[in-house]
């Protein structure tokens with residue numbers, strides 16, 4: 521008897537901004553800002569009315585996070601101590617918006633790799649943590665730019681947006697609502713990052729990824745069977761961003777630092793590592809997969825230390841770079857796109873039958889697992 525539609529990953533796509541900021545460049549800019557701030561407020565600092573700002577350091581950043589550089593959409597203004605934020609001209613409503621533009625680029629890459637025309641796609645999910653606007657949905661703009669009929673919508677589950685998007689797409693395939701779904705994750709994180717915050721100014725980078733989830737019956741031979749997906753959320757204030765249109769209700773605090781990315785990094789580390797490791801082990805057991813037999817883990821790219829610990833708990837030994845590849849060094853944390861970049865850049869060498877895991881975790885807290893097996 522013919523079984524129900526079976527979801528697979530037909531291809532992934534990647535857009536990488538040309539410009540990149542090294543830790544050295546980032547720290548030089550930050551420290552110039554600190555020097556200037558301390559000089560301008562020297563009297564208040566001497567009088568004990570204001571604390572002096574502390575400089576950042578390349579060594580700390582690399583050791584604490586594993587990040588060496590990050591791509592950005594606009595390097596010069598981010599590094600300018602007078603600005604320290606992205607800047608570009610506002611586009612008229614008739615033009616493709618910048619977030620949609622990089623999403624389209626990643627989607628076109630995925631479609632080309634799958635040998636698929638945009639008109640064959642039934643739905644577009646824009647699954648990302650840094651939407652450009654509330655409406656109309658970014659996904660509908662991407663759908664229109666690609667020339668796709670059907671439906672599209674945005675979903676935001678912070679760093680876990682892409683895995684939540686993959687499960688949603690897989691469910692549409694299983695239910696017969698669609699045969700080909702694009703999950704697009706454009707992340708211009710440079711907009712939400714507080715480049716003047718010493719604790720976090722090094723964390724994020726800009727990128728876009730796309731995942732084409734399809735019914736196995738129409739998918740190319742080179743594909744990844746989705747063996748199972750699992751999602752989990754537990755509320756936490758330890759990663760938070762209070763930006764939103766209701767800030768108009770209290771204009772006096774509309775620009776305070778909590779309207780950008782804020783985290784309690786140590787608590788995140790301590791709470792998320794065990795939660796995610798256990799979730800992976802439980803889901804592997806449910807699917808009848810020996811976690812130690814996993815050929816590769818494509819983990820969320822937040823922090824090299826977190827990934828080391830999670831991989832160790834899952835595999836039962838210290839993971840090699842081959843078992844748990846990182847793209848943190850050159851991309852930084854790209855929120856929901858991180859595990860997809862790792863998969864995109866480090867999956868071609870696996871053989872038919874190899875089983876791996878795409879896994880995300882982040883604000884919410886939110887976490888998602890997608891177990892995949894290379895077809896063939």
Ligand SMILES: CC(=O)SCCNC(=O)CCNC(=O)[C@H](O)C(C)(C)COP(=O)(O)OP(=O)(O)OC[C@H]1O[C@@H](n2cnc3c(N)ncnc32)[C@H](O)[C@@H]1OP(=O)(O)O
Pocket residue numbers: 575576577580581584585679718719720723759783784785786788789821822823826853855881882883
């Ligand atoms: C899941 C997500 O994607 S959310 C976004 C990313 N979040 C995460 O990755 C959460 C996991 N957390 C982490 O990885 C870590 O907490 C980090 C990388 C954010 C920070 O590393 P930590 O070792 O926890 O740094 P912590 O903030 O405790 O500071 C340690 C020391 O370095 C100092 N320090 C902080 N920032 C800097 C800096 N930029 N340069 C130099 N020193 C610094 C602090 O002042 C502190 O000094 P002290 O010990 O004298 O008090």
